[in-house]
Amino acid sequence: MTVPIFWYLAVAAALFGIGTLGVLIRRSAIMAFLSIELMLNAVNLSIVAFARSLGERTGDLAAVLDGHVLVLMVIAVAAAEAAIGLALFIAVYRRRRTIDLNRLNLMRW
């Protein structure tokens, strides 16, 4: 017996929910950022599962490869985003001595 496609999607949906929870409850900017990485991984998992499902239904290998290339692009953009985001946190910390999201309220009306 093989694993049904829905199980992978269920794991991805639960992981995305956990990531959402993290973004909402953590007050440290770095921890919120970690949760965003979790959400990105959930989406990657669902993309790979969708690609496999599509490939099996259409019998088209190119469709599977499209999904895999898309996931590769997402991973590369996530790496770039992590570098920029963490550099921003360092810059903010130098200026404000904190990265607590509740205290970074300069642009609040």
Added chain:
Amino acid sequence: MEVAVFLLFAALVLVSALVVVLHRNPIYAVMSLVVTLVSIAVLFVLLGAPFLAAIQVLVYTGAIVVLFLFVIMLLNVSGDGSTAFGLQKIVAAGAAVGFSTLLLVLFWGRFEGLPLPPLEEADVALRPLARALLGTYLLPFEMVGLLLLAAVTAATVLARRADREKT
């Protein structure tokens, strides 16, 4: 066998992800993220994407997690693992569970009961992926390289000490 491996690593993904979100110590949270990412790499292998699994381990656990560890130790936020207040927590948990349930219902309606035949050798071959990545998608591939260069440059400029700009 495949089901057993899937269940083990799916449970590992969810438990370690919860530890990432809920643990007070950021170092432990990042270490738990390593477990999550490697388990997702195992799920990638099960889905017939061994190359993506390798890239996941290399780029995520090798580069991004180390970057997170560096910044956490640099900024000394180890004691600052605080979370939101009680009411905020309940609302956030409700929103997260609600959103997950919505996704599950949508996936259930569309993908429940779809059979998934076992992987064949042609499904996991690397040559077609290389042809797609460096042939069909050569331009996006090069643009990602450019994006990474821009990101590295920008990160260097952003994280540079401000007092050096005056000299």
